[in-house]
Amino acid sequence: MDFEIRGERKPQGRRKLRAERAEYFRLVRQGYSNKEASRLIGVHERTGREWRNGRTNPNRFRAPARPEWAPAGVSGPSRYLREDERIHIADRLREKATVRAIAGELGRSPSTISREIRRNCHPDSGSYRPHAAQARADERRPRPKPGKIALNPELRAAVQAGLDEQWSPEQICHALRRTFPDRPEMHVAHETIYQALYVQGRGELRRELAGALRSGRARRKPQRQANCRQPRFTDPMVMISERPAEAEDRAVPGHWEGDPIIGKDGASAIGTLVERHTRYVMLLHLPNGRTAEHVRDALTETVRTLPAHLMRSLTWDQGSEMAAHKSFTVATGVPVYFCDPASPWQRGSNENTNGLLRQYFPKGTDLSVHGPEHLAAVAVQLNGRPRKTLGWETPAERLHKLVAA
Known part of the structure; x- marks a missing residue:
């Protein structure tokens, strides 16, 4: 190997290690592991991982920087996966690439790729087909959507019966899980019940049932954020x-x-x-x-x-x-x-x-x-x-x- 580890070990910053970075990717393409390639060029293996997968904030997820081998023609990440990204996912899955590797190549979170594969794979064969996945995603995207309670008359009757008995929404949702353990269509979160009661125009539950809630409110009480509170004193405060x-x-x-x-x-x-x-x-x-x-x-x-x-x-x-x-x-x-x-x-x-x-x-x-x-x-x-x-x-x-x- 003609590359020589630099003698001056003063920190150069991520952008100034151009020679090391180029040599690192040359070694990776030859089949060297991240640990071995990092050792050969004289950088920490964490630096090699950041070069390969993109750099992220450890405290809060942020879309990593585009890595060296991101597919050509793909622009920066948007809120939703695009069709060309789904095609890239399908190609890499056929090559037995890992979810984390695909996420690094696309500049996405690994959970985004994992969720995409799980939600949009073929229901029978389990294979991932990019154009069908795009169609399923487009079909799910329009808003607003009908609520689960409105689509299931049996579930709606069960929830109304619980409210008639003065049960709280949380008690109702747990009772439904015990009564119908093998029927997920009869399971509902308590927040869904609150939404059906409070959101105007849904018609999912009778409006008079809101009076059965222990709070006695027919609509939700907005919670002010700390920066939106009204002044506490007559005389202005100096913060x-x-x-x-x-x-x-x-x-x-x-x-x-x-x-x-x-x-x-x-x-x-x-x-x-x-x-x-x-x-x-x-x-x-x-x-x-x-x-x-x-x-x-x-x-x-x-x-x-x-x-x-x-x-x-x-x-x-x-x-x-x-x-x-x-x-x-x-x-x-x-x-x-x-x-x-x-x-x-x-x-x-x-x-x-x-x-x-x-x-x-x-x-x-x-x-x-x-x-x-x-x-x-x-x-x-x-x-x-x-x-x-x-x-x-x-x-x-x-x-x-x-x-x-």
């Missing part, structure tokens, strides 16, 4: 994405995170504040509940005990207790930033601290019995613990240095 970068990297002290911990039956609460740089903890006494006004007053009183340079911002979740955030900002000059919905990791220090506080204030207990003196004692004990993230300093020591400076 965490607009918080200064100095708060994100914890380099500058004075940026705090806050949240209440809730007592038994939601009737009592204790407010918590954690400084991001030092992990210093302060507890808010809320004897009269956690309404927006009570939380605002407790926060205002606590913030005024701190030096101005140690109270630069406050980050909170979108709980109703912060509805008065604008008046708090006006009174103290401290901006409030709100986390995204269902994103507790954006207040990681506060969530961690609340877990530590449950050692002193267990869940399911009445938190109103703890007075301000006891809350201060708990905060002192937490602030006196050495913390690994602070180089085994305590939050109190770290804050004392900042105040002294």
